[in-house]
Amino acid sequence: MLMQFHLNGFRPGDPEIADSAERIQALGAVGAVPDEVDILIVGCGPAGLTLAAQLAQFPDIKTCIVEQKQGPLTVGQADGIACRTMEMFHAYGFSERVLKEAYWVNETTFWKPDERAPEKIVRSGRVQDVEDGLSEFPHVILNQARIHDGFLDVMRKSPAKLKPYYGRRLLDLQVDPAAATIDHAVTVRLERIDAANEGKVETIKARYVVGCDGARSTVRKSIGRELHGDSANHAWGVMDVLAITDFPDIRFKSLIQSAKDGSLLIIPREGGYMVRLYVELAKLDVGERVANRNITAEDVIAKAQRILAPHKLDVKEVAWWSVYEIGQRLTDKFDDVPEAEIDTRLPRIFIAGDACHTHSPKAGQGMNVSMQDAFNLGWKLAAVLRKQSAPSLLHSYSAERQAVAKELIDFDREWAGILASAAKAGGADAAKTQDYFVRHGRYTAGTATHYTPSILTGAASHQHLAQGFVIGTRFHSAPVIRLGDAKPVHLGHAGQADGRFRIYAFSPSENPQGASSAIRALCNFLAESRKSPIRRYTPVGADIDGAIDLRAVFQQDHRELAIEDMSPMLLPSKGRYGLYDYEKMFCPDLKSGHDIFSMRGIDRKAGCMVVVRPDQYVAQVLPLNDFAALAAYFDGFMLQQR
Numbered sequence: 001m002l003m004q005f006h007l008n009g010f011r012p013g014d015p016e017i018a019d020s021a022e023r024i025q026a027l028g029a030v031g032a033v034p035d036e037v038d039i040l041i042v043g044c045g046p047a048g049l050t051l052a053a054q055l056a057q058f059p060d061i062k063t064c065i066v067e068q069k070q071g072p073l074t075v076g077q078a079d080g081i082a083c084r085t086m087e088m089f090h091a092y093g094f095s096e097r098v099l100k101e102a103y104w105v106n107e108t109t110f111w112k113p114d115e116r117a118p119e120k121i122v123r124s125g126r127v128q129d130v131e132d133g134l135s136e137f138p139h140v141i142l143n144q145a146r147i148h149d150g151f152l153d154v155m156r157k158s159p160a161k162l163k164p165y166y167g168r169r170l171l172d173l174q175v176d177p178a179a180a181t182i183d184h185a186v187t188v189r190l191e192r193i194d195a196a197n198e199g200k201v202e203t204i205k206a207r208y209v210v211g212c213d214g215a216r217s218t219v220r221k222s223i224g225r226e227l228h229g230d231s232a233n234h235a236w237g238v239m240d241v242l243a244i245t246d247f248p249d250i251r252f253k254s255l256i257q258s259a260k261d262g263s264l265l266i267i268p269r270e271g272g273y274m275v276r277l278y279v280e281l282a283k284l285d286v287g288e289r290v291a292n293r294n295i296t297a298e299d300v301i302a303k304a305q306r307i308l309a310p311h312k313l314d315v316k317e318v319a320w321w322s323v324y325e326i327g328q329r330l331t332d333k334f335d336d337v338p339e340a341e342i343d344t345r346l347p348r349i350f351i352a353g354d355a356c357h358t359h360s361p362k363a364g365q366g367m368n369v370s371m372q373d374a375f376n377l378g379w380k381l382a383a384v385l386r387k388q389s390a391p392s393l394l395h396s397y398s399a400e401r402q403a404v405a406k407e408l409i410d411f412d413r414e415w416a417g418i419l420a421s422a423a424k425a426g427g428a429d430a431a432k433t434q435d436y437f438v439r440h441g442r443y444t445a446g447t448a449t450h451y452t453p454s455i456l457t458g459a460a461s462h463q464h465l466a467q468g469f470v471i472g473t474r475f476h477s478a479p480v481i482r483l484g485d486a487k488p489v490h491l492g493h494a495g496q497a498d499g500r501f502r503i504y505a506f507s508p509s510e511n512p513q514g515a516s517s518a519i520r521a522l523c524n525f526l527a528e529s530r531k532s533p534i535r536r537y538t539p540v541g542a543d544i545d546g547a548i549d550l551r552a553v554f555q556q557d558h559r560e561l562a563i564e565d566m567s568p569m570l571l572p573s574k575g576r577y578g579l580y581d582y583e584k585m586f587c588p589d590l591k592s593g594h595d596i597f598s599m600r601g602i603d604r605k606a607g608c609m610v611v612v613r614p615d616q617y618v619a620q621v622l623p624l625n626d627f628a629a630l631a632a633y634f635d636g637f638m639l640q641q642r
Contacts, residue, residue: 003101004272006242010319012074012145015101015271024074027152029163033064033204036184038385040206041065042219044072044164046144047353047370048212049151053092054378054497056158061385063160064204066168066190068213072152073145075320078367079267079276081147083130084446084474085368086137088375091497091616094150095137102140103270105129109249110434113259120310121256125434129253130445133599136477136490139445142270144367167194170218171201173209175336175348183207186348208381210350212374215329217355223336225351227358229329230413235281235293237300239321242274247311250275255433256307264307274319279304281323295323328409331356334373334398346391347398350377357405359412368446369408372615373401379499379614383638388537388547393637396456404449411443447474451617455636458611458620465608466506466621467601475502475612479594481558484582488589491553491596495616500549501634505624506597507554508607513565518607518624519552523567525627526550533634539641543574547641548634551584555597555604558587 005015013023039055041048044067055063081089081098089095110125130139155162171189179185184205192200211219215227247254247266254266262280269276279300282293297318305313333339334356335347353370377397383389442448451457451472460471468476477492495502505522512519526534538547552570554561563571563585570584588595597604611620611633622629 003270006269006271006274009317010075010240010242010271010274012143014146014149024072027156027163028071028166033066033165033168033190033202034062035203036062036205037064038062038207039064039381040186040188040204040209041212042170042188042209043067043212043214043353043355044069044148044166045212045214045353045370046078046147046367047355047374048210049148049155050088050092050371050374051210051212051352051378052162052164053151053154053158054375054499055382056155056160056162057498058382058386059159061160061382063162064165064206065162066165066170068167068169068193070167070194072164072166073148075143075145077144079141079143079269080368081140081142082368082444082446083135083137083139084449085371086140087135087474087477087492087616088371088497089150090137090493091495092151092154093496094154097150098140098142098147099137101146101270102142103268105139105141105253105268108253108255111249111254111256113257118259121258121308123249126252127434129441131441134442134445134447136479136492141267141276146270147367167192167197168202169193170213173219173222173349179348180346207385208348208350210352210374210377210381211355212352212370213355215354215358217351219349220331220351220355223349223351225331225333225356227329227331227356229358229409230327235295235323235325237279237281237295237303237321237323238276239279239297239300240269240274240276240319241301241315242317242319244314244316245308245312247308247313257433258307258309261303261306264304277304279307293323297321327358328413329358330402330405330409332402334402335394337395337398342395347394350394350397352377352401356402357409359409365408365412365443369405372404372446372449375497375615376401378497382499386539387639388539388641389637390639393455396454399454400451400456403452407448408443411440411448447476449473449617456613456619457617458622458633460621462608462621462623462626465603465606465623466610469600469610469618469621471618471621473618475504475610475616475618476600478596478599479589479592480553480586480596481589481591482583483554483558483561483563483585483587486558488592489586491551491586492616494549494551494583495612495614497614499614500545500547501614501619502549502551502612503630504610504612505550505552506602506607506610507552508624509555509604512552512554512556513562519554519570520567522609522624522627523550523569527567527569529627531627531631533631533638536631536640536642537634537638544569544572545574545581547638551586553586553588553596556587557590561585561587 017023052065111121112124114120114122168190173188176185186206190202256264265278267276336349352373359366477490609622
């Protein structure tokens with residue numbers, strides 16, 4: 001249902017709360033920060049809150065998150081949420097709320113100067129925003145503050161009951177020279193800037209520190225890293241407005257290129273009436289900052305009105321606005337270990353999000369990539385602190401995410417250049433803009449990330465067994481029927497943000513209930529062999545799926561199989577009472593025509609195993625009987641528990 005909650009003016013906070021005075025709740029922690037913690041997160045932006053929400057699932061890990069602002073974000077900043085990010089939100093448990101509240105980007109329209117009257121604009125094209133089948137989730141738009149609220153809610157309800165400490169400015173941090181032998185080796189000083197305690201300095205010792213403190217990151221500077229990249233040479237304005245207009249595509253995402261006045265990007269916002277305008281303002285001189293231009297909100301509105309001509313734009317309310325320079329910048333490494341010392345030193349300090357890469361807002365990459373940084377790092381920190389993996393695993397964070405950020409920044413630079421009007425005869429090329437948008441849709445959807453082979457990502461030796469689950473890319477979910485209750489579900493939704501690996505075992509066409517079936521042989525290995533990664537790496541006292549979660553997918557219709565005839569590994573006994581878990585087995589959704597084996601190119605004769613990391617990326621595709629390779633994968637980075 002469309003929630004039209006901005007009809008009589010912009011109101012921040014939870015739109016389901018009728019009284020606007022109660023929509024924003026301060027959720028900050030009270031008192032002084034702890035003296036010692038396992039992890040200190042600096043910054044309550046998208047990256048910091050994603051990381052905190054992940055770590056809050058582990059009550060045995062002492063996590064603290066601090067923020068310079070006096071309270072949670074309420075308005076403005078980023079708003080585009082990629083399909084891949086929606087998949088992640090589902091793992092955290094609040095995708096449904098976002099889907100209900102957000103604007104869905106279904107189609108994008110393109111406008112260019114009228115060839116017969118260039119002072120006017122005409123529609124030149126319309127495309128579907130996301131290609132069919134790319135994700136079960138849409139591309140949506142929602143105020144960044146509401147995304148923060150989602151993570152804060154997860155944190156508050158989590159086993160750790162985590163809340164941010166607001167009003168803390170990071171002064172400095174130091175790593176003890178003997179860090180290799182000291183647990184809490186990082187000493188951090190924080191200055192309180194809340195009115196009641198202004199000027200008071202708090203000291204906190206941490207095992208690890210993660211800087212999610214933005215483009216001017218103090219954490220980044222403390223480890224001697226710098227952002228490198230293009231100097232910003234284009235000024236843009238951005239504003240959220242309630243306006244009356246006769247522009248027909250005001251409720252579509254629209255890319256408008258005028259003959260003389262530059263470009264305008266229209267992003268409809270949640271609430272049914274508000275829209276965001278990205279307005280190209282001016283080219284900057286070398287070294288010039290946009291602040292020197294003294295641009296006003298009225299200047300931005302006037303420029304938008306000229307670009308939209310002959311259509312009218314009557315702005316009634318500006319909910320939020322800003323001006324900025326486009327710049328794509330990146331630091332060379334995302335932790336405190338120099339490249340030459342990787343073999344002899346372990347990382348203690350990490351940076352994520354804008355602290356290590358900045359993007360233009362046009363491609364909607366900044367917030368989305370930042371949250372994926374934190375999703376990558378969170379489970380690794382948890383695995384190390386819970387002694388499930390060796391600390392050397394933490395080197396993989398910078399190795400994986402720096403390469404991804406570089407690739408996305410290269411895309412963002414080209415896309416931002418295409419959106420800016422060409423200062424040449426003939427102006428911007430609308431056809432080129434539309435073609436580039438379509439061809440690079442997987443970048444804007446967030447699904448283009450592809451990790452290269454490493455200790456966590458296997459080689460493509462057996463990729464032919466599951467062509468649609470490409471090793472190194474995110475696990476591409478598909479509809480299935482759960483055998484235990486015939487419920488239609490998405491297979492990928494089994495992957496919650498709980499730090500566990502998944503093994504999806506796709507059965508050959510044989511009867512999986514047979515004593516000699518490939519699925520039963522795999523289950524027997526995992527249950528009985530001393531080399532079984534489930535036996536080796538499940539902590540003592542934990543459920544059988546506490547570290548590695550086994551799921552099976554059969555080719556038969558769900559009515560042809562008997563759940564009681566399956567291996568006990570697929571009907572595991574769990575919890576204090578030994579209750580059975582009936583959610584481990586699935587069948588194709590044949591009634592709806594969704595056969596996951598066909599959709600994802602699974603070899604029907606041989607079947608396969610697909611190993612998926614805790615951050616939902618495909619780690620391995622293996623033959624069902626390659627027990628040695630399965631064991632070797634986990635042996636490469638996990639610590640034996642039994």
